[in-house]
Amino acid sequence: MLQEFEFLGVLGAITLTIPVVTLIIAWLLRPKKPNPAKQETYESGIKTIGDTWVQFKAQYYIYAIIFVVFDIEAVFLFPFAVALRQLPLYSLIWAIVFIVLLFDGLLYGWRKGALHWN
Amino acid sequence: MQSLIDWVLSFQNPWLTEPIVRLLSHLVFAPIVAVAAPAALIILTWLERKIIGRIQNRLGPNRAGPFGLFQAFADMVKMFTKEDITPANADRIIYNMAPGLGVISSIMTFAVIPFVPGFLGADLNVGLLYIVAIGGLGTLAILMAGWSSNNKYSLLGAFRVVAMMLTYEIPMVMTLIVVTMAAGSMSMAAVVEAQSGMWNVVTLPLAFVIFFMAGVAEVGRSPFDLIEAESEIIAGFHTEYSGIKFGMFMIAEYVHMFALSFFAAVLFFGGWQVPFVDVSSWSGPIGSILGLISLLIKVFSFVFVMMWLRGTLPRFRIDHLQNFGWKFLVPVSLFLVIVVAVVIRMFAPGSDVSVAGPLSGLVPFGEWVALLVANVLVVVVSLFVVSRVARSSQDKGLRAVAAIEGVSAK
Numbered sequence: 001m002l003q004e005f006e007f008l009g010v011l012g013a014i015t016l017t018i019p020v021v022t023l024i025i026a027w028l029l030r031p032k033k034p035n036p037a038k039q040e041t042y043e044s045g046i047k048t049i050g051d052t053w054v055q056f057k058a059q060y061y062i063y064a065i066i067f068v069v070f071d072i073e074a075v076f077l078f079p080f081a082v083a084l085r086q087l088p089l090y091s092l093i094w095a096i097v098f099i100v101l102l103f104d105g106l107l108y109g110w111r112k113g114a115l116h117w118n
Numbered sequence: 119m120q121s122l123i124d125w126v127l128s129f130q131n132p133w134l135t136e137p138i139v140r141l142l143s144h145l146v147f148a149p150i151v152a153v154a155a156p157a158a159l160i161i162l163t164w165l166e167r168k169i170i171g172r173i174q175n176r177l178g179p180n181r182a183g184p185f186g187l188f189q190a191f192a193d194m195v196k197m198f199t200k201e202d203i204t205p206a207n208a209d210r211i212i213y214n215m216a217p218g219l220g221v222i223s224s225i226m227t228f229a230v231i232p233f234v235p236g237f238l239g240a241d242l243n244v245g246l247l248y249i250v251a252i253g254g255l256g257t258l259a260i261l262m263a264g265w266s267s268n269n270k271y272s273l274l275g276a277f278r279v280v281a282m283m284l285t286y287e288i289p290m291v292m293t294l295i296v297v298t299m300a301a302g303s304m305s306m307a308a309v310v311e312a313q314s315g316m317w318n319v320v321t322l323p324l325a326f327v328i329f330f331m332a333g334v335a336e337v338g339r340s341p342f343d344l345i346e347a348e349s350e351i352i353a354g355f356h357t358e359y360s361g362i363k364f365g366m367f368m369i370a371e372y373v374h375m376f377a378l379s380f381f382a383a384v385l386f387f388g389g390w391q392v393p394f395v396d397v398s399s400w401s402g403p404i405g406s407i408l409g410l411i412s413l414l415i416k417v418f419s420f421v422f423v424m425m426w427l428r429g430t431l432p433r434f435r436i437d438h439l440q441n442f443g444w445k446f447l448v449p450v451s452l453f454l455v456i457v458v459a460v461v462i463r464m465f466a467p468g469s470d471v472s473v474a475g476p477l478s479g480l481v482p483f484g485e486w487v488a489l490l491v492a493n494v495l496v497v498v499v500s501l502f503v504v505s506r507v508a509r510s511s512q513d514k515g516l517r518a519v520a521a522i523e524g525v526s527a528k
Binding site: 036 | 140141144145147148149151152156197198199200201202203204205206207214217218221222225226229239240241242243246247250267268269270271280281284285287288291292295296298299302303304357358361362363366440441444445448449452455456459460462463466467
């Protein structure tokens, strides 16, 4: 089975050259006339006020935190899904309990207002 | 591919040992896979413009070459010869890496797609997990681009990617779990072979609908393209990109869309299967060619549907998008996983009483019908719950919509 990853290695090496070669060709062809006005940050024609890399809203990241719950669930559920037809009945019941518990986590976040976008 | 390796090995040449032959075959097929996907871009961009043009009552490109077919080459020349402007404040290393990573991640997904019977790049036994993992790299590339540009619009676009792609990844992974349960394997080749009796789209229609919606969101295409909503945040994460680096983001987007069409065809529409004909049993190349044609017809129909969606639907608002993902698609897909698991377990084969399902005698027709009924049941129950919630909601607009839909249903 491990030999299947050989192909991924070969493909990865070839794929890696595509953007590199593209960038080199573009670097050879394109004009290079930088000036300070051109290199300013684009802000609809006015000067940028303040720094970009400042504190930002945590709003977007609460979703990421809830996502982690389900990402791990998926990792546990894939082996269960593969073996489903060979498993005894109680393991199916436990899997359902597992999914319901995680759904409970989603409901908790929902109730706490983590899914409310403002 | 294995048959080809065996054929070369049959020469008994002392230099051609098995590892070397295998490496040679990889060196032949990997460039084909790696170049075919970006080459399809030429057709895809042309198709997109022609179709959107037709939908909007205009001709689309018709100057460069016959029917405007060479438009993509003209674009390529333009992008290569454009000046590449890097903002002075940008984080240069990450800024230059991001478009490359996007292209790599989108092309690498093609490694596990079974194109014809017996030929696919890498028959990974974790194929379905692999496409999720590599798809996640594309999100990372967008985040890198948005962060390193040091532009507020770019950063906002990148944040939206984090919020949106993560949301829609959960329903997508859940439908992949449903497919895994139906096939009993995570290998893409096994998934296609498991559909030789009946395509998954017939037995698991709801899973397909959820997969396709979540997939369109993952690819970031309209109506889920608010990561680059030009009316709100200019061009989103690639505001500061120009020249070929911008072009590489376009390549990544189109190849990603192409890959999603392949996944939809392979996971739900039987891949290279031809209806009522068992192509894999045919000897010689005709079966393979028929299989490939069948696969490509399916793939391009999905490509067409996605372009159709872009020409028809307006863009979502971000709070609507998040609500739809978290409060509807995620619970429904979890519910679907439970229901399908129970149904498949009831039809499990085996002689042992603790393992065999009570209805194992009715395989396969009983299982297909039961899965279909289960899917329809999930749709009915979830729509019923949604309409009840909407009617008793605090939100005036939602109540109004529920009232109108209630009237039209009667």
